Amino acid sequence: MKKKVVAVLAATLMVGTILVGCGGNSSANKGTKYSAALVTDGGGIDDKSFNQSAWEGLKSWGKDQGLKKGINGYNYAQSNDDSDFLPNINKLIKAKYATIFGIGYKIDNAISSAAKDNPKTNFAIIDSVVKGRKNVASVTFKTEQSSYLAGVAAAETTKTGRVGFIGGIQSDVIKTFEAGFRQGVKAVNPKIKVDVKYAGSFTKADVGQSLATAMFNNNEDVIFHAAGGTGAGVFTAAKNEAKNGKKVWVVGVDQDQKADGAYKGGNVTLASAVKKVGTAVEDLSKQAAKNKFPGGKTVTYDLKDNGVGIINDNLSASAWKSVQQYEKKIENGEITVNPK
Amino acid sequence: MLHSRSIRALAVPLISIIAGFIIGAILMLIFGYDPVQNYQNLFIGSLGDVYSLGETLRNMTPLILTALGFAVSSKAGFFNIGGPGQYLMGWFGSIVFALNFTTLPTWALISGSMVCGALLGGIWSFIAGFLRAYFGTSEVITTIMLNYIALYFVNFAVKNWLAKKGSDSSPNIVQRASLNTDFLQKITNNSTFNWGFFIAIITVFVIWMYFNKTRSGFEVRSVGLNEAASTYAGINVKKTIVIAMLLSGLLAGLGGAIDGIGNFQNISVSNNLPSVGFNGMAVALLAAENPIGIIFAALLFSALQIGGLSISVYSNTPSEIVDIVIASIIFFVGIKYIFEVILTRKWGKKQHKVTNGGANK
Numbered sequence: 001m002k003k004k005v006v007a008v009l010a011a012t013l014m015v016g017t018i019l020v021g022c023g024g025n026s027s028a029n030k031g032t033k034y035s036a037a038l039v040t041d042g043g044g045i046d047d048k049s050f051n052q053s054a055w056e057g058l059k060s061w062g063k064d065q066g067l068k069k070g071i072n073g074y075n076y077a078q079s080n081d082d083s084d085f086l087p088n089i090n091k092l093i094k095a096k097y098a099t100i101f102g103i104g105y106k107i108d109n110a111i112s113s114a115a116k117d118n119p120k121t122n123f124a125i126i127d128s129v130v131k132g133r134k135n136v137a138s139v140t141f142k143t144e145q146s147s148y149l150a151g152v153a154a155a156e157t158t159k160t161g162r163v164g165f166i167g168g169i170q171s172d173v174i175k176t177f178e179a180g181f182r183q184g185v186k187a188v189n190p191k192i193k194v195d196v197k198y199a200g201s202f203t204k205a206d207v208g209q210s211l212a213t214a215m216f217n218n219n220e221d222v223i224f225h226a227a228g229g230t231g232a233g234v235f236t237a238a239k240n241e242a243k244n245g246k247k248v249w250v251v252g253v254d255q256d257q258k259a260d261g262a263y264k265g266g267n268v269t270l271a272s273a274v275k276k277v278g279t280a281v282e283d284l285s286k287q288a289a290k291n292k293f294p295g296g297k298t299v300t301y302d303l304k305d306n307g308v309g310i311i312n313d314n315l316s317a318s319a320w321k322s323v324q325q326y327e328k329k330i331e332n333g334e335i336t337v338n339p340k
Numbered sequence: 341m342l343h344s345r346s347i348r349a350l351a352v353p354l355i356s357i358i359a360g361f362i363i364g365a366i367l368m369l370i371f372g373y374d375p376v377q378n379y380q381n382l383f384i385g386s387l388g389d390v391y392s393l394g395e396t397l398r399n400m401t402p403l404i405l406t407a408l409g410f411a412v413s414s415k416a417g418f419f420n421i422g423g424p425g426q427y428l429m430g431w432f433g434s435i436v437f438a439l440n441f442t443t444l445p446t447w448a449l450i451s452g453s454m455v456c457g458a459l460l461g462g463i464w465s466f467i468a469g470f471l472r473a474y475f476g477t478s479e480v481i482t483t484i485m486l487n488y489i490a491l492y493f494v495n496f497a498v499k500n501w502l503a504k505k506g507s508d509s510s511p512n513i514v515q516r517a518s519l520n521t522d523f524l525q526k527i528t529n530n531s532t533f534n535w536g537f538f539i540a541i542i543t544v545f546v547i548w549m550y551f552n553k554t555r556s557g558f559e560v561r562s563v564g565l566n567e568a569a570s571t572y573a574g575i576n577v578k579k580t581i582v583i584a585m586l587l588s589g590l591l592a593g594l595g596g597a598i599d600g601i602g603n604f605q606n607i608s609v610s611n612n613l614p615s616v617g618f619n620g621m622a623v624a625l626l627a628a629e630n631p632i633g634i635i636f637a638a639l640l641f642s643a644l645q646i647g648g649l650s651i652s653v654y655s656n657t658p659s660e661i662v663d664i665v666i667a668s669i670i671f672f673v674g675i676k677y678i679f680e681v682i683l684t685r686k687w688g689k690k691q692h693k694v695t696n697g698g699a700n701k
Contacts, residue, residue, distance in 0.1 A: 037653075042611065069656055070654070070655065070656060071653075071654065075652070075653060076652065077649060077652060077653055077659075078649075078652060078659055080615070080645075081614070081615055081616075082604070082608065082610075083399070083532075083599070083603055083604070084649060086532055087395045087399075087531075087532075087646060087649055088649055088653075090391065090395075090530070090531070091385065091649055091650055091653050092653060094391070095653050095654065106509075106608065109512070109605075109606070117530045169508055169609055169611070170499065170508070171506065171507065171508045171609075172506035172507065175506065200492075200495060200609075201611040201612070202611055203611045203612065204611070204612075
């Protein structure tokens with residue numbers, strides 16, 4: 001027993017010594033109002049969706065300003081677990097980033113408590129509303145509008161009269177996608193059946209794949225996914241079906257997902273209902289640099305100001321025309337899409 | 341003799357840790373990052389100031405308990421992979437109690453939450469232990485399956501019973517029920533450090549006492565060494581199996597409960613099983629299942645995780661490099677038999693000569 005204790009004790013000491021031996025603290029830094037950083041919500045900055053979009057927005061802003069990645073520039077902190085949110089935010093605060101973004105509604109608690117303790121730092125939360133903090137800007141998206149257009153695209157394309165929706169976790173945010181999609185499909189043809197399934201996760205591609213395969217077997221030929229990383233499996237399932245000669249489509253989400261639908265001999269991405277988290281991040285960073293950060297306010301992005309939208313990947317000419325018509329109707333207020 | 345043996349026991353984890361860091365350094369060099377700078381950031385980011393230290397200690401708290409849980413069942417010869425599920429049930433139990441019994445006095449509210457969490461975790465592993473003892477069902481399979489039952493049950497329960505409509509997390513518990521007090525926040529610069537850390541340390545010593553000073557603890561170890569011999573010696577093997585598994589789940593559940601009311605203050609629908617349950621197994625392996633050793637192994641793991649978050653903040657290096665270091669350490673612990681063989685050969689020979697020399701004189 002004793003020897004093991006000694007063993008581990010010495011091991012720990014040893015590591016400590018190695019690390020200390022590396023030298024003094026070099027992270028002396030001055031804060032500028034031009035620096036910004038984001039905290040991811042569990043997916044990485046390469047999740048082909050939400051976090052990636054945000055990171056690309058921040059990068060493009062940083063490059064415009066002639067900044068570099070790192071301290072006094074722009075940066076990210078990746079959360080591997082929900083318990084990493086607060087440490088990540090606090091590490092960024094200590095590194096003196098002037099504006100800190102929480103990407104995803106899951107981080108709202110952490111942003112709110114960090115904002116209380118650090119009133120001089122700007123915070124922004126995406127997809128949630130933090131109330132009662134003057135230094136927090138809340139950013140929401142009218143994703144029901146882009147999902148409505150995804151519904152139109154799906155309804156105009158389906159040959160079987162059945163379409164599917166795969167969501168990540170059932171929550172207010174994802175419900176807006178489902179609601180918009182349903183209304184869009186219904187607007188084109190109320191007889192089309194919409195099959196709705198939730199994967200219960202944003203990170204399980206395998207679950208996405210099996211749900212999508214079941215839907216395709218059930219004769220549904222267009223699937224709209226709002227499931228982040230789980231959506232990768234939806235694309236895999238569609239590509240497998242397409243390779244076997246079946247005509248199926250996927251409507252991508254958050255980013256233009258055309259590249260995800262590509263396979264040898266074709267592409268299964270019909271369209272992408274984009275949510276430009278990147279644009280929002282870029283906008284807010286610009287405003288912060290000009291001392292006009294909308295702290296304490298809720299900023300909403302919709303079709304009109306290009307915060308959400310639809311990208312044509314493989315739509316037929318007539319379907320695309322129909323989508324554009326509906327887009328105009330939403331923009332000029334002729335159609336209001338209900339988020340619930 | 342004893343001196344040389346203790347050095348040898350020390351050597352395996354030591355070599356593994358150093359090798360893990362070296363592999364990380366080599367990878368960083370290959371991809372053009374500065375290992376010295378990064379390891380320095382890692383160290384400062386985990387132990388360099390009171391805030392980071394607070395986070396590191398908070399992060400090691402559940403690791404200690406899930407590792408202890410794994411170690412207890414392992415001592416009895418069982419491979420309890422159910423740590424994540426038991427931890428999750430514990431977390432769930434503590435939040436449910438704290439949300440529903442807000443009228444209780446503070447001490448009862450907090451201890452009730454922890455007991456409730458620990459019990460739920462215990463029930464979860466008891467199921468596997470009972471099946472193992474009386475029906476011979478492999479505990480590896482049952483605990484893996486129970487993990488998923490826990491995950492989906494908790495997700496369902498949070499979504500349907502605890503969360504407000506449209507939300508996917510429960511409301512926060514009252515401040516009074518939290519293990520994270522103003523005092524601790526003040527002295528650690530608003531870190532999430534909480535009283536749970538001290539509870540975990542006390543638990544370590546209780547478990548150490550249990551194994552070394554009680555009859556039941558002796559029986560557990562004895563069953564782990566040889567089931568048949570234990571039966572012959574008059575130990576009730578079935579009962580011992582159930583006790584070991586139950587204790588194992590109680591500990592993991594307590595870990596979840598402390599994280600619940602100490603760190604998170606609520607519970608949300610989770611994508612995956614909590615990784616702290618699996619990391620606890622790694623910590624226990626690194627510590628060779630020694631309760632006191634677990635404290636130091638958990639500290640190392642936790643420091644790597646918390647310090648790792650700093651790597652991408654202070655440099656361009658992706659923080660995943662830390663995961664590679666951690667994984668390498670576990671890998672080297674896993675292949676420790678290779679080191680042991682090498683060490684035995686070298687040291688074995690030397691020792692032989694020395695003792696021979698002594699005898700000749």
